[in-house]
Amino acid sequence: MLLATTLPAGRVSRVTALRVWAPNVSRLGVRADDATSELDEAGDGWWSGPDLVPGTDYGFLLDDDGEPVPDPASRWQPSGVHGLSRVYDQAAYRWQDAGWTGRDLASAIIYELHIGTF
Known part of the structure; x- marks a missing residue:
């Protein structure tokens, strides 16, 4: 059983330490x-x-298995959940929603339950 996670580790000049x-x-x-x-x-x-x-694609090699497995704590899986993980720099994303003012509370759906759930 794989129990692996990466910590939000030390970031020094846009580098992720595993x-x-x-x-x-x-x-x-x-x-x-x-x-x-x-x-x-x-x-x-x-x-x-x-x-x-x-931007680095990576996967973990467990024991002597030659097939890499993705990082279970990865924030980016460009090839799907079974493909390699990719290091993602959240600080590099430029938000473009400065003009968004939110929604009127009266038009918001707080909770919706489909009867087929039960």
């Missing part, structure tokens, strides 16, 4: 773009890996 909790593996690697790197065991199930820049 910090993964995967206590049930004996070896952990990352395939980033076309390069493969081993992650270093940091104790208590934690692993640390190379820094990745935004």
Whole structure:
């Protein structure tokens, strides 16, 4: 069973440092773009890996399995949930909704329940 997550780790000059909790593996690697790197065991199930820049496609290599699996905490899966993850820089997104004033509360739907739910 895979129990892995990346923390919102240290960001230094638009770089994401990998910090993964995967206590049930004996070896952990990352395939980033076309390069493969081993992650270093940091104790208590934690692993640390190379820094990745935004736009890098990556997946984790568990034990000796040659097929990478996506990051379960990824914010961007450009090829779907079974494809590689991509490092996403949230700070780079430029919001374009400055003119939006919201909705009138009277026209809002607070809760809608379909009878077929039960």
